[in-house]
Amino acid sequence: MSRRLKSPENRRPRYLQVCDALVAMIRGGEVEVGDLLPTELELCEKFDVSRHTTREALRRVEAMGLVERRRGSGTRVKARFAPMVYNQFVDSLEGLLQYGKISRLVIQQARLRAVPGRLVDELGVKAGEFVPYLNGIRYQRDLDPPLALCLVEIWAPSAADDQVERLLDLNGSERALHELLDFMNLSRISQTLSADTLDQTTAERLGAAVDSPALAVIRRYFDRSARLVLLTNSIHPKDRFSYTSEWTACKRA
DSSP: OOOOOSOTTOOSOHHHHHHHHHHHHHHTTSSOTTOBOOOHHHHHHHHTOOHHHHHHHHHHHHHTTSEEEETTTEEEEOOSSOOOSOEEEESSHHHHHTHHHHEEEEEEEEEEEEOOGGGHHHHTOOTTOEEEEEEEEEEETTOSSOOEEEEEEEEOTTOOHHHHHHHTOTTTHHHHHHHHTOGGGEEEEEEEEEEEEOOHHHHHHHTOOTTOEEEEEEEEEEETTSOEEEEEEEEEETTSOEEEEOOOOOOOO
16 A cells, blocks of 8 residues: 655655655654565555655665665664764864865855845845855765765855855865865854754755754854954754864863
8 A cells, every 4th residue: 555655736856755754664663673674666665656766765764874775685774863974073173174074065056145134244244245155065975875964055255356256166166165264374263053944945955854953053264364254054954963062171370
């Protein structure tokens, strides 16, 4: 008997709908840890989808760390909840910047964009002023297939003309960002963490469940002239990222 996924009006790709349904089955205990999921053909019938759709959904669930697939043995549940993909230990500027070395940012859009009112004061620009804007997905480097860690939005209010040109070129934008974030030129990074949920567009781009909890991280990078170089806003699905910070008491004189 097939299982109805969602209403036809839902534009979310069917493989993501199947992925959501499989995750719900696992987390809800419908399939226990150590048990095998139904075969691909059984899942095709259950959800009334093609084999290609089923395989892509299973690939996503496997990438989340919930199942393991072995040829000839089927797909076995290994965890009810996905393990944390990356934990960042932060006790210095170097530690904060380490994230960029173990992950890869793939810029998908780069353009001049009018600054929204909510960011005018934050970026120190005039209302409606156009500023270099980039967005993309950051992936974990050592996973195969790669898993999206977060969606990133980037504003560069202080970029010089030659830097703007490189930032807006998708072939050179990543290198241009690295130049702007040269550690030797940074004096301070401020960070704000907040709870959020994934809207449909963000969830689809990250291969995560719609309305699921997320961690929003806003970072502000300042150069040695106290000028804001970059402002980034990263949205992380809750099970793919965490922070660990350490503070040490100062010795009293």
